[in-house]
Amino acid sequence: MDFRLTEDQRALRKGVRELLARLFDREALRSAVDAPSLDRGLWRELGAAGFFALRVPEEEGGVGLGLPEAVLLFEEAGRVLLPGPLVATHVAAGAVPGSAEGEVVVTDASEGLVAWLDEADVVLGSTEGAVPLRSVDPLTPLHRVPSIGGAGDSGGTRPQGRRPVVPTLPQRGDPHAPAGRMPTTGGAGVLPVADELVAVLLTAAEQVGSAEATTETAVSYAGEREQFGQVIGGFQAVKHLCAGMLVRAELARVAVRAAAVTGDPVEIAGAKLLADEAATGNARDCLQVYGGMGFTWEADVHLHLKRAWVRARLRLPAARAEEVVAEQL
Structure with missing residues (x-):
């Protein structure tokens, strides 16, 4: 089998990277850090480019591609720390009107947390009693939900001005949609x-995109920063750090792309474990390569680490992913 990307997939990745370089460069990133809010203009541009409608069938107005192509998009989004409930809106495209075009922002309750609750137009899952949290990631506002759905959910009245909770999304018959089960929050209004x-x-x-970005950042900095009369990349300890980062990023990337092809729930759980480890571990090692400079607010390294922490907690955290994998061993 040939596991390399096809010419069309490489072109798609290149196009998305160029699009994000134009729409969300470092200046935009730092502006978003200073004043966190969802850029609706950016959201609509992503919609117009087919970011959310990528897996929606062509006969329904979408691009008609599959999960392997979607993975390439989200790797690029992770590289630049693109903010917003991208995953929830992408998954809801074709089921929630306006989401595919970027006119509607969709978020969801997952693992007792809701990202971008105040900015979203539609929320999947119960948000009864949601309280704002001080998120470690300045680009990801969070709310904690005491209880999500389930048989014991009493419903209750919706606070004034709160967006409606939509019913469970219908299956779209995506040929890449995997079979099998994985522990979920359950209840009406969830995925x-x-x-x-x-x-x-x-x-x-x-997470993979973030891990690759921090690897490249560390290698670039190690080739420029001088200490004791030579670039720090010449020191064995720094070489080992960068090599370890590359191994983690590559292993996670292969696992994620393979899971996108097979759609196997256990492989997806394993890929999430590896990707979380790569994103958090590489960001930490990148901080080590940067030294004291990496701990300043002006450096972007801490943003990758904080976002990696949030992503690792938002969907299938390590303890549950390990249970899914262990069940099959």
């Missing part, structure tokens, strides 16, 4: 199992 699996994998793809 079906197949869509939840997709959401987990796309979150893992973002």
Whole structure:
């Protein structure tokens, strides 16, 4: 079998990278850090480019591609730390009117947390009693939900001005949608199992993109920063750090892309484990390469680490992913 990307997939990745370089460069990133809010203009541009409608069938107005192509998109989003509930809106495209075009922002309750609750137009899952949290990631506002759905959910009245909770999304018959089960929050208004699996994998793809970005950042800095009369990249300890980062990023990338092809729930859980480890571990090692400079607010390294922490907690955290994998061993 040939596991390399096809020419069309490489062109798609290149196009998305160029698009994000134009729409969300470093200046935009730092502006978003200073004043966190969802850029609706950016959201609509992503919609117009087919970011959310990528897996929606062509006969329904979408691009008609599959999960492997979606993974490439979300790797690029992770590289630049693109903010917003990208995964939830992408998964909801074709089921929630306006989401595919970027006119509607969709978020969801997952693992007791809701990202971008105040900015979203539609929320999947119960948000009764949601309280704002001080998120470690300045680009990801969070709310904690005491209880999500389930048989014991009493419903209750919706606070004034709160967006409606939509019913469970229908299956779209995506040929790449995996079969099988994975532990989910359950209850009405949450993602079906197949869509939840997709959401987990796309979150893992973002982690891979972040891990690759911090690897490249560390290698670049190690080739420029001088200490004791030579670049620090010449020191064995720094070489070992950078080599370890490359290994983690490559292993996670291969696992995520393979899971996108097979759609196997256990492989998706394993890929999420590897991707979380790569994103957090590489960001930490990148901080080590940078030294004291890496701990300043002006450096972008801490943003990758904080976002990696949030992604690791938002969907299928390590303890549950390990249970899914262990069950099959």
